[in-house]
Amino acid sequence: MVNLKKYRLALILLAAFILIPLTIGNTTDVHNVIIYILIYAMVGEAWNLITGFTGQTSFGHAAYFGIGAYTSTIMLQYYHITPWIGMLVGGLIAAALAFVINFQMFKLKGHYFAIATLCVAEILKTIFSKWKWVGAGDGIALTPIVALIPDAPKSAWGKIAWLSLDVRNRLPFLFTTLAMFVIVFIVCAALENSKIGFYWKAIRESHEVAESIGINPRNYKLLAMCISAFIAAIGGTFFAQFFKYIDAITVFPMSVSMIFVLVTVLGGLGNIYGPIIGAVIYYSLDLIMRRLTGSSGSGLDQVVFGALIVLITCTEPLGIMGIVEKVKARLLKKKEGGKENG
Numbered sequence: 001m002v003n004l005k006k007y008r009l010a011l012i013l014l015a016a017f018i019l020i021p022l023t024i025g026n027t028t029d030v031h032n033v034i035i036y037i038l039i040y041a042m043v044g045e046a047w048n049l050i051t052g053f054t055g056q057t058s059f060g061h062a063a064y065f066g067i068g069a070y071t072s073t074i075m076l077q078y079y080h081i082t083p084w085i086g087m088l089v090g091g092l093i094a095a096a097l098a099f100v101i102n103f104q105m106f107k108l109k110g111h112y113f114a115i116a117t118l119c120v121a122e123i124l125k126t127i128f129s130k131w132k133w134v135g136a137g138d139g140i141a142l143t144p145i146v147a148l149i150p151d152a153p154k155s156a157w158g159k160i161a162w163l164s165l166d167v168r169n170r171l172p173f174l175f176t177t178l179a180m181f182v183i184v185f186i187v188c189a190a191l192e193n194s195k196i197g198f199y200w201k202a203i204r205e206s207h208e209v210a211e212s213i214g215i216n217p218r219n220y221k222l223l224a225m226c227i228s229a230f231i232a233a234i235g236g237t238f239f240a241q242f243f244k245y246i247d248a249i250t251v252f253p254m255s256v257s258m259i260f261v262l263v264t265v266l267g268g269l270g271n272i273y274g275p276i277i278g279a280v281i282y283y284s285l286d287l288i289m290r291r292l293t294g295s296s297g298s299g300l301d302q303v304v305f306g307a308l309i310v311l312i313t314c315t316e317p318l319g320i321m322g323i324v325e326k327v328k329a330r331l332l333k334k335k336e337g338g339k340e341n342g
Helices: 008-023 028-053 062-079 083-105 111-130 156-163 170-192 195-205 207-212 217-243 254-267 274-293 300-315 319-341
Strands: none
Touching (some): 028 170, 028 254, 028 274, 062 217, 062 254, 111 254, 170 217, 195 217, 254 274, 254 300, 254 319, 274 300, 274 319, 300 319
């Protein structure tokens, strides 16, 4: 039986993401912020699998994010295939690419591996910015699926299947993104508590110890990277459908990879709540600063967020969730001490 107490925070966050869009009315910027939070938290969960659980730092997850965005977009625009299928195909291509690239790259350790992953994303950015079939420097603008496929199913379930990835219907798109994030969160939570998750954490703590108990570090890191790439590609598909335009500069740059890194580090590295907590803070700051400055204070949110990351990580390397866990442990210790004295 699932221990609901353990996932109390997850239930609170889920309730907030459902109720806030329903109670604030048709406020587009708030809806946009929530969608961005969910997309980047989704890919943050993916990045957390390979870095937080396995201890292998990647600075190039924009590569898999971009592959997902481009695959689903090309399949929709050129072949009129629903993004639901494009999302899965993009995930499989990203996972296959992750396997091929990292099969040898996992021989690298520490910052050498991190730099290599960054180079992979930059190489893909250069290729896609010059590749005319995918729009080269002009990118690709998406046409809504209902315009491309006018004979889409007319039933209620058919409309949900076709229209929920149409950003013109903002609220259905938001809840579809939320549903996908919930699936990703459940998968990551299940992996964390599985035998594979324990193997990943053993590898993170010490390759030598892991090998001594019969764990093959490279095989399990490859598995983590492939799953991570698949999830990142799903996030890329949702980003493309939401933004309605992609080019290499939008989905492959280092700045995109860094958002995945920063939101996870701030929220809590190696904790499944880390990416969503970090993403909420990051995009809430963006919304608040825009509201306070009337969009004139561009970059001020980045300054505040950067200062917050420095402050939090200097205080607790495991981020906000690390601080929360320490506070909970102290309160529990204090409570137990009070019982003994009583």
